Amino acid sequence: MAAEAERTAVPSGPPCAPHRRRGEILEHAIFDAVLEQLRTVGYAGLTMEGVAVGAHTGKAALYRRWAGKDDLVVDALNHVLPSPCDLPDHGDVRDDLLDLLRRMTEFLNSPAGCALENVIADIEPDGRFAQLLHERVKKPRKQMFLSLLRRAAERGQIRPEAITQLVADVGPALVMQRFSADGPPVPDAYVVSVVDDIVLPLLRAPVAVR
Amino acid sequence: MAAEAERTAVPSGPPCAPHRRRGEILEHAIFDAVLEQLRTVGYAGLTMEGVAVGAHTGKAALYRRWAGKDDLVVDALNHVLPSPCDLPDHGDVRDDLLDLLRRMTEFLNSPAGCALENVIADIEPDGRFAQLLHERVKKPRKQMFLSLLRRAAERGQIRPEAITQLVADVGPALVMQRFSADGPPVPDAYVVSVVDDIVLPLLRAPVAVR
Numbered sequence: 001m002a003a004e005a006e007r008t009a010v011p012s013g014p015p016c017a018p019h020r021r022r023g024e025i026l027e028h029a030i031f032d033a034v035l036e037q038l039r040t041v042g043y044a045g046l047t048m049e050g051v052a053v054g055a056h057t058g059k060a061a062l063y064r065r066w067a068g069k070d071d072l073v074v075d076a077l078n079h080v081l082p083s084p085c086d087l088p089d090h091g092d093v094r095d096d097l098l099d100l101l102r103r104m105t106e107f108l109n110s111p112a113g114c115a116l117e118n119v120i121a122d123i124e125p126d127g128r129f130a131q132l133l134h135e136r137v138k139k140p141r142k143q144m145f146l147s148l149l150r151r152a153a154e155r156g157q158i159r160p161e162a163i164t165q166l167v168a169d170v171g172p173a174l175v176m177q178r179f180s181a182d183g184p185p186v187p188d189a190y191v192v193s194v195v196d197d198i199v200l201p202l203l204r205a206p207v208a209v210r
Numbered sequence: 211m212a213a214e215a216e217r218t219a220v221p222s223g224p225p226c227a228p229h230r231r232r233g234e235i236l237e238h239a240i241f242d243a244v245l246e247q248l249r250t251v252g253y254a255g256l257t258m259e260g261v262a263v264g265a266h267t268g269k270a271a272l273y274r275r276w277a278g279k280d281d282l283v284v285d286a287l288n289h290v291l292p293s294p295c296d297l298p299d300h301g302d303v304r305d306d307l308l309d310l311l312r313r314m315t316e317f318l319n320s321p322a323g324c325a326l327e328n329v330i331a332d333i334e335p336d337g338r339f340a341q342l343l344h345e346r347v348k349k350p351r352k353q354m355f356l357s358l359l360r361r362a363a364e365r366g367q368i369r370p371e372a373i374t375q376l377v378a379d380v381g382p383a384l385v386m387q388r389f390s391a392d393g394p395p396v397p398d399a400y401v402v403s404v405v406d407d408i409v410l411p412l413l414r415a416p417v418a419v420r
């Protein structure tokens with residue numbers, strides 16, 4: 001009864017706001033617990049039970065939101081990765097490319113990058129999780145690089161005919177490979193060199209005669 | 211006594227030859243057992259005991275040749291990977307690049323590629339094994355791409371000033387990243403596109419104005 005009285009004594013905000021806030025706080029705690037599990041036991045070792053314990057909640061709270069660990073991990077990664085909707089727009093293709101690759105590198109160099117590394121290590125290439133990860137995490141972010149280049153072509157900064165999926169993939173692929181091969185941190189000088197010595201020459205130079 | 215008589219009855223070959231042959235057969239059986247262990251239990255799960263059992267030999271036979279599993283795995287990988295001493299020489303930079311990248315892809319697409327994938331997944335970036343792997347497996351093979359490009363520059367087929375370690379790394383890095391991200395097989399059309407649309411334009415085109 002005392003608790004009930006206290007609750008009604010709290011100044012009321014907009015309808016649903018307190019509920020929503022509690023929902024978000026719980027969701028963040030769950031995502032934190034997912035990343036912690038990925039860092040410590042990897043994707044293969046992660047369990048709904050373990051995440052529930054880490055987030056101080058029950059398994060029922062997880063299953064109300066996610067069908068299973070595949071969907072939960074994909075949502076947690078999307079939560080910590082730079083958003084695919086937030087395309088940089090500095091008016092210059094070099095600045096845009098550097099911004100996007102630096103966001104990616106910053107993520108890889110953070111503790112969340114270690115979680116991602118452990119996810120990659122455990123993936124079965126033909127499994128449902130690999131497919132989910134491709135559709136909901138990788139594809140929208142690959143699309144960003146392509147959109148960025150198309151906008152640069154509209155600005156007249158690069159040759160429209162130079163834009164292919166492979167050329168759009170080169171920057172992120174090199175940064176990712178450097179991360180996988182040598183581990184973090186990927187140095188900023190490497191990112192700058194990828195942009196200036198590989199990506200931009202491919203977009204600006206005329207096609208080579210074979 | 212009967213066994214002794216049989217052994218002396220075998221026609222004698224050149225000095226040491228039968229011993230060496232037996233040594234090689236055993237070494238191959240050991241390397242096969244290493245790769246099988248890497249495929250099934252990964253680098254983390256591989257033990258000298260497990261390799262000895264797989265090769266039908268004793269642990270003592272392994273420790274006579276290798277100080278521990280790090281050295282054994284590095285030697286086994288060097289044994290199955292395309293040799294770093296066998297630089298292709300077709301007289302043409304495109305043919306040379308395609309040949310080298312196709313050897314790499316053929317390896318990745320084979321069962322040994324799966325063993326390598328499991329090694330990569332288990333690596334601690336700062337550990338002794340990562341260092342051994344870098345020095346004795348990766349570095350000599352990176353050097354091949356650089357040597358190949360230098361020879362092409364001597365033939366006048368590419369611009370000498372375009373040759374940097376990063377440009378030499380682009381081809382193998384893209385193939386490796388494709389393998390890690392999407393799993394085997396890496397299609398031949400991808401390898402051809404990497405050479406024709408990325409590597410050669412960087413080597414033949416003039417430097418872009420920033």
